[in-house]
Amino acid sequence: MSGPGPEAEAADDDMEALVNGRLCIVTRQSAPPEGLIRFVAGPDGSVVADLKRKLPGRGCWVTANRATIETALARKLFARALKADVTPAPDLVxxxxxxxxxxxxxxxxxxxxxxxxxxxxxxxxxxxxxxxxxxxxxxxxxxxxxxxxxxxxxxxxxxxxxxxxxxxxxxxxxxxxxxxxxxxxxxxxxxxxxxxxxxxxxxxxxxxxxxxxxxxxxxxxxxxxxxx
Known part of the structure; x- marks a missing residue:
């Protein structure tokens, strides 16, 4: 019996990265936490950058550069990733x-x-x-x-x-x-x-x-x- 195909292996890699909380929501690539910024939903429906990675609640990760965060904003990825009705500030970057x-x-x-x-x-x-x-x-x-x-x-x-x-x-x-x-x-x-x-x-x-x-x-x- 043959093993899982490339698509299944890729899905497993994504799942492992998601479990570890290190998957960029834009690039869909995993990376060490030092190369990413964690974001959480604020109590007021804002998107909050959690630089110390200690704030409670569900978080999502974005590669730590301006262009990638701008892409996340343009594609409205924060609400989907955080599974919350959030409205990022226009000047979030x-x-x-x-x-x-x-x-x-x-x-x-x-x-x-x-x-x-x-x-x-x-x-x-x-x-x-x-x-x-x-x-x-x-x-x-x-x-x-x-x-x-x-x-x-x-x-x-x-x-x-x-x-x-x-x-x-x-x-x-x-x-x-x-x-x-x-x-x-x-x-x-x-x-x-x-x-x-x-x-x-x-x-x-x-x-x-x-x-x-x-x-x-x-x-x-x-x-x-x-x-x-």
Missing amino acids: DRVERLLAADLASMMSMARKAGQFVMGATKVENAVRSGAALATFHARDAAPDGVRKIDQARKAFALMSDEDEIPSFLLLTREEMDVLMGQNAFIHAAALAGQAGEGVVKRATALVGFRDGGKDNRIGGRGGRSSR
């Missing part, structure tokens, strides 16, 4: 981006308290040259000369250590950081080795991926290093 930015800012503040996030051009350059930095961050409106000097340090350390350059991110303007971080806003900063510092790099990478593949939001580097 922008709201998700703001949540990702706020999550990053919160992690930066946490890493700073843990001594794994330093600010100021001199401290950042020293961290890069010593090999302590996992990634650098600059305000989008930072002076080009300041960014260039730290980039030179990144390149010099990579050549000296025979490692890839650490990534450098241009994600938020100083004004946006003032709103999100208050007195912790910066022009130049670096995430340092450690769990909190790695959390910053992880969230920055997620925000980059959300923004149309991250073009012009990250300069150089092919991923941060793990804690030493």
Whole structure:
């Protein structure tokens, strides 16, 4: 007796992904939770992004980028997937981006308290040259000369250590950081080795991926290093 055909196997794969809660409602492809955003139905009939994947109730998953969420909205897939009479906000995609930015800012503040996030051009350059930095961050409106000097340090350390350059991110303007971080806003900063510092790099990478593949939001580097 022959085994199940390709269609049955595909259906089984879909079912397994659905059981694990990791099937994108747009692409119909399964992926690790880190590459998806979970959504739930709000009590007011809205669609709520559950970045921490902890909100109660039935959830659905969408690949974590603007284009895929926009497709889910255009095809009215949220109501079907959540099996609820929901009306997504017209600016849902922008709201998700703001949540990702706020999550990053919160992690930066946490890493700073843990001594794994330093600010100021001199401290950042020293961290890069010593090999302590996992990634650098600059305000989008930072002076080009300041960014260039730290980039030179990144390149010099990579050549000296025979490692890839650490990534450098241009994600938020100083004004946006003032709103999100208050007195912790910066022009130049670096995430340092450690769990909190790695959390910053992880969230920055997620925000980059959300923004149309991250073009012009990250300069150089092919991923941060793990804690030493």
